[in-house]
Amino acid sequence: xxxxxxxxxxxxxxxxxxxxxxxxxxxxxxxxxxxxxxxxxxxxxxxxxxxxxxxxxxxxxxxxxxxxxxxxxxxxxxxxxxxxxxxxxxxxxxxxxxxxxxxxxxxxxxxxxxxxxxxxxxxxxxxxxxxxxxxxxxxxxxxxxxxxxxxxxxxxxxxx
Amino acid sequence: xxxxxxxxxxxxxxxxxxxxxxxxxxxxxxxxxxxxxxxxxxxxxxxxxxxxxxxxxxxxxxxxxxxxxxxxxxxxxxxxxxxxxxxxxxxxxxxxxxxxxxxxxxxxxxxxxxxxxxxxxxxxxxxxxxxxxxxxxxxxxxxxxxxxxxxxxxxxxxxx
Numbered sequence: 001x002x003x004x005x006x007x008x009x010x011x012x013x014x015x016x017x018x019x020x021x022x023x024x025x026x027x028x029x030x031x032x033x034x035x036x037x038x039x040x041x042x043x044x045x046x047x048x049x050x051x052x053x054x055x056x057x058x059x060x061x062x063x064x065x066x067x068x069x070x071x072x073x074x075x076x077x078x079x080x081x082x083x084x085x086x087x088x089x090x091x092x093x094x095x096x097x098x099x100x101x102x103x104x105x106x107x108x109x110x111x112x113x114x115x116x117x118x119x120x121x122x123x124x125x126x127x128x129x130x131x132x133x134x135x136x137x138x139x140x141x142x143x144x145x146x147x148x149x150x151x152x153x154x155x156x157x158x159x160x
Numbered sequence: 161x162x163x164x165x166x167x168x169x170x171x172x173x174x175x176x177x178x179x180x181x182x183x184x185x186x187x188x189x190x191x192x193x194x195x196x197x198x199x200x201x202x203x204x205x206x207x208x209x210x211x212x213x214x215x216x217x218x219x220x221x222x223x224x225x226x227x228x229x230x231x232x233x234x235x236x237x238x239x240x241x242x243x244x245x246x247x248x249x250x251x252x253x254x255x256x257x258x259x260x261x262x263x264x265x266x267x268x269x270x271x272x273x274x275x276x277x278x279x280x281x282x283x284x285x286x287x288x289x290x291x292x293x294x295x296x297x298x299x300x301x302x303x304x305x306x307x308x309x310x311x312x313x314x315x316x317x318x319x320x
Contacts, residue, residue, distance in 0.1 A: 006287060008170040008221050010258050013249075029301070037249075041257070045233040049246030052307040055300040056249075059219070059260055061168050073205040086209030089173075089197075089216075089291040092298075097201070098170050100219055100290045102262055104300045119301060127166060130260045131249040135306050137314035138252075139299065140215040140264045141189070141279060146295050147212040154297035 012127035014038050014113075016060060021124045023064055023094060025078065028121045029160035035120075035128055037113040044112050051110045055134035058120055061127040062099040069095040083149040091150075101126070104134055119158055172287035174198050174273075176220060181284045183224055183254060185238065188281045189320035195280075195288055197273040204272050211270045215294035218280055221287040222259040229255040243309040251310075261286070264294055279318055 018033035035058065037046065050056065077083045077091045088096050105120040115131065122128075178193035195218065197206065210216065237243045237251045248256050265280040275291065282288075 006172055008172065008287065008289075010168040010170055010260075012166055012168065013257050042232055046247040046249050048234045049244065049250035049307065052305075053250065053310075054303055054305045057262060059262060072202055074208045084209065087206040089206050090209035090213065090293050092292050092295070096290065097173050098289050100170075102217060102219060102290075102292065104298060106300070106302060127168065129168075129258050130256065130262075132252050132262065133250050133306065133310065134300055134304070135252070135310050135314055136304055137311075137317060138264060140266070140294055141318060142266060143214055144294070144296055145214045146293065147209065150213075150293065150295050151297075154295055157297060158301060 010129055012038065012061065012129060013041065014128040016120065016122045016124065016126040016128060018120065018122060018124040023123055026156040027159050028119050029158040031120065032108065032116065032118050033120050035115040035117060035131065039113055042113060047110050047113070047115065050115065050133060051107060053107055053133040055104050056107050056117065057102060057104055057132045057134055058122065058128060059130040060101045060122045061129060062094045062101050063126055064123055065094050065099045070097060070099070071095050072097060077149060077153055100129070170289055172198065172221065172289060173201065174288045176280065176282045176284065176286040176288060178280065178282060178284040183283055186316040187319050188279050189318040191280065192268065192276065192278050193280050195275040195277060195291065199273055202273060207270050207275065210275065210293060211267060213267055213293040215264050216267050216277070217262060217264055217292045217294055218282065218288060219290040220261045220282045221289060222254045222261050223286055224283055225254050225259045230257060230259070231255050232257060237309060237313055260289070
């Protein structure tokens with residue numbers, strides 16, 4: 001496998017402006033932030049119709065994580081030894097390969113090239129890679145289950 | 161804004177092996193595919209615990225889309241004039257900036273560096289950028305709504 005050949009270059013479509021400047025694990029529920037699209041690439045037509053959706057998915061780059069922090073094997077979620085050691089692809093830790101975040105958030109308003117959203121768990125200055133409208137048909141199909149440790153971790157994540 | 165300076169280089173973590181070699185709009189429900197992690201970067205510890213989740217989110221690169229196909233403004237979804245013209249960020253068309261796909265799919269099995277999944281809407285050979293476990297707490301919070309055209313488009317997408 002030629003690793004060099006397959007690298008992918010991504011050009012951010014915009015930037016997150018958030019009151020949160022540091023990564024904090026909890027209480028994202030009432031955070032209101034703005035996504036500003038890059039005016040050199042886009043005009044307001046690119047956002048036509050987004051407000052007809054209650055939620056969008058934001059794909060962003062976790063620029064606050066340094067390459068040295070990236071975990072490639074297994075670790076205790078939140079570095080808490082009370083949680084089992086699980087692989088980086090079985091947890092949503094930010095210190096992950098490629099440092100890509102994906103979250104659903106509420107669309108509050110769209111004005112020109114600016115989208116105001118609620119509960120986006122991206123810190124201020126995060127480069128945005130994509131915005132997709134949320135469609136219920138894309139929700140998981142069939143029974144959904146997850147381990148107990150993940151419930152504990154998430155209990156206050158979106159608390160207001 | 162210095163666009164050159166902010167480009168982000170992504171190194172795929174693995175590859176999708178799917179029976180589907182062409183992008184087809186519908187009937188992804190029964191498609192079973194395998195995600196093979198790159199053995200030069202990862203060992204099986206990176207997937208520990210993933211099978212305790214019913215679903216994962218796969219972030220992948222839609223390599224079948226050429227740069228010339230990318231839409232940056234508004235278009236009719238599926239190029240069907242019966243649907244309203246909406247912005248590229250208000251639809252999930254593959255011909256989008258950065259060509260990143262994000263989908264939930266069922267985790268069927270994990271064996272070494274290989275994850276078998278059901279209903280992943282990525283064609284054969286798609287580079288995988290990340291795998292995240294699906295946690296219900298990350299589902300949209302509050303009322304969810306979406307326009308009628310999106311319901312029509314999705315009606316057979318995950319049909320088996």
